[in-house]
Amino acid sequence: MASRATAVWRDRRFVSLLVRRDLKVKYQQSVLGYAWSMLEPLALAGIYFFVFGILFSGGGARTAPGGPDAPGGYALFLLSGLLPWLWLSAALTDACKALITHAKLITTMKVPREIFPVAVVTTKFVEYLLTWPVLLVFVFALGGRTGWSLLWLPLVIVVQFVFTLGITLLLSAVNVLVRDVERIIRILNRVLFYSSPIIYPLHMVTQAGLPGWFTTAYELNPLVGIFQMHHAVWYPSEAPGLWPLVSTIGGAAVVFAVGYTVFRRLESAVLKEL
Amino acid sequence: MADPVGEAPKEAPVVIRADGLGVEFKAGRKRRRSLREFFIHGTRREPDHGAGYWPLRGVSFAIRKGECVGIVGRNGTGKSTLLKLIAGVLMPDEGTVTVDGRVAPLLELRAGFNDQLTGRENVHLVGSLHGMSGAMIERNFDAIVDFAGEGVRKDIDKPVRHYSSGMKVRLGFSLIAQLEHPIMLVDEVLAVGDKAFRKQCYEAIERMLENDRTMVLVSHNEGDLKRFCGRGLYIKDGGLALDAGIDAALDAYNADTRAEAEARTKRKKGGGGKAA
Numbered sequence: 001m002a003s004r005a006t007a008v009w010r011d012r013r014f015v016s017l018l019v020r021r022d023l024k025v026k027y028q029q030s031v032l033g034y035a036w037s038m039l040e041p042l043a044l045a046g047i048y049f050f051v052f053g054i055l056f057s058g059g060g061a062r063t064a065p066g067g068p069d070a071p072g073g074y075a076l077f078l079l080s081g082l083l084p085w086l087w088l089s090a091a092l093t094d095a096c097k098a099l100i101t102h103a104k105l106i107t108t109m110k111v112p113r114e115i116f117p118v119a120v121v122t123t124k125f126v127e128y129l130l131t132w133p134v135l136l137v138f139v140f141a142l143g144g145r146t147g148w149s150l151l152w153l154p155l156v157i158v159v160q161f162v163f164t165l166g167i168t169l170l171l172s173a174v175n176v177l178v179r180d181v182e183r184i185i186r187i188l189n190r191v192l193f194y195s196s197p198i199i200y201p202l203h204m205v206t207q208a209g210l211p212g213w214f215t216t217a218y219e220l221n222p223l224v225g226i227f228q229m230h231h232a233v234w235y236p237s238e239a240p241g242l243w244p245l246v247s248t249i250g251g252a253a254v255v256f257a258v259g260y261t262v263f264r265r266l267e268s269a270v271l272k273e274l
Numbered sequence: 275m276a277d278p279v280g281e282a283p284k285e286a287p288v289v290i291r292a293d294g295l296g297v298e299f300k301a302g303r304k305r306r307r308s309l310r311e312f313f314i315h316g317t318r319r320e321p322d323h324g325a326g327y328w329p330l331r332g333v334s335f336a337i338r339k340g341e342c343v344g345i346v347g348r349n350g351t352g353k354s355t356l357l358k359l360i361a362g363v364l365m366p367d368e369g370t371v372t373v374d375g376r377v378a379p380l381l382e383l384r385a386g387f388n389d390q391l392t393g394r395e396n397v398h399l400v401g402s403l404h405g406m407s408g409a410m411i412e413r414n415f416d417a418i419v420d421f422a423g424e425g426v427r428k429d430i431d432k433p434v435r436h437y438s439s440g441m442k443v444r445l446g447f448s449l450i451a452q453l454e455h456p457i458m459l460v461d462e463v464l465a466v467g468d469k470a471f472r473k474q475c476y477e478a479i480e481r482m483l484e485n486d487r488t489m490v491l492v493s494h495n496e497g498d499l500k501r502f503c504g505r506g507l508y509i510k511d512g513g514l515a516l517d518a519g520i521d522a523a524l525d526a527y528n529a530d531t532r533a534e535a536e537a538r539t540k541r542k543k544g545g546g547g548k549a550a
Contacts (some may be wrong), residue, residue, distance in 0.1 A: 025390045108385040110362035268365040
């Protein structure tokens with residue numbers, strides 16, 4: 001495993017080539033390029049704000065950390081969850097195609113096959129970083145505040161990267177052999193979205209009077225801790241405690257280990273199939 | 275016929291060594307399974323247990339530096355599979371293959387080209403994927419485009435999706451021809467392109483071989499094989515039937531083909547007689 005890691009590191013140039021190519025193709029195809037990439041998160045945020053911040057205002061806005069008058073309010077809460085969510089969900093969608101779209105390259109050139117999933121996650125990560133200027137505009141406009149809690153950001157990025165890479169490795173290999181995994185991902189995307197505290201604060205689940213086993217199962221999802229950290233940057237009350245933090249980091253590590261092991265075990269079969 | 279170019283001295287170091295090489299394809303995996311089948315039958319009921327099909331098995335040979343080896347055999351006998359194993363894009367299920375040095379795979383000349391990007395961007399992208407440095411591509415860029423021909427030169431800044439398939443192949447070949455990798459694997463690519471371009475390709479390959487590079491060539495063209503190769507591997511039914519001079523390998527292959535053709539005519543005649 002160590003030798004493979006060094007091989008990927010040696011060929012990190014490939015990763016950056018693939019990432020730059022994908023971004024180039026994406027932003028070259030339309031004049032609006034960057035504007036398009038911001039359209040989806042902003043439209044989503046607009047919809048959720050309308051539904052949960054205005055229509056069901058008892059559910060979302062008032063229970064957002066600090067209530068409706070907190071700095072940043074529900075709108076910033078939504079955005080700070082939706083932007084990193086789109087990194088994850090876009091990576092999951094592309095994960096299934098990570099190896100298939102490069103079939104010709106993989107069957108003619110000897111490169112470590114891991115670089116393709118790595119490139120998918122990295123591309124989506126760069127796109128996430130590119131949404132930050134827009135997020136900052138909202139932070140200033142809405143009066144969002146941060147401080148030491150900004151330190152959650154580097155940690156959560158590493159954890160989310162590892163977690164996403166694990167799933168991407170798994171899906172990219174499995175989808176070559178069993179093609180309809182792709183369809184399940186669309187459903188899974190929805191399920192993960194609503195079963196993580198992205199558009200609602202965590203305490204709505206923990207204080208909803210649900211049975212204990214349900215809450216425990218809910219909190220086992222590493223995404224809970226990940227989005228708690230994302231929110232904690234602007235709402236320090238959302239910072240995860242030690243135990244949820246450990247379980248999130250551990251969960252991400254397990255997901256990565258499983259994803260990588262499956263990827264390596266299926267590699268030979270995948271090469272024959274491509 | 276003139277002496278082939280790729281004749282290596284006996285004491286040259288071995289650069290490609292195959293040892294009991296074998297690869298197994300699952301007979302039941304001809305089509306992709308859906309999840310439904312996967313869950314219903316699991317892995318137990320897959321028909322492949324014991325029923326695997328070996329396109330290649332028990333192949334051993336050693337190729338020395340500077341040699342040019344031709345691989346001959348009928349379609350579907352595992353020639354391309356062998357080349358892929360050497361290239362490292364397929365993993366053997368049995369045995370090992372060790373390759374000493376970087377490999378330039380001329381297996382699929384358009385590999386890695388992105389239709390949305392221009393010819394120039396693609397040269398940079400694919401060149402880098404093959405391990406060329408940015409400076410090296412810059413230095414060789416004109417040579418690459420010149421080699422690819424006038425049509426490509428004119429459209430080098432247009433997206434590759436506007437290229438004809440011939441143009442893409444030309445650009446692909448001229449790019450790979452600039453690689454300085456010591457080992458080249460060539461799979462039928464000489465069959466593409468018009469007459470003039472093929473002549474160019476031949477010259478390029480001869481130039482490369484003169485630089486003491488090693489080449490493995492899969493082809494059905496006896497002229498090509500005799501022109502470049504000193505040695506031939508005759509692959510028959512997934513095994514190495516003969517490892518000898520290229521002429522001997524081709525003779526064995528032709529003899530087998532003739533024998534089979536005769537057997538077929540005989541069978542036909544025999545069958546016809548019975549029916550009558």
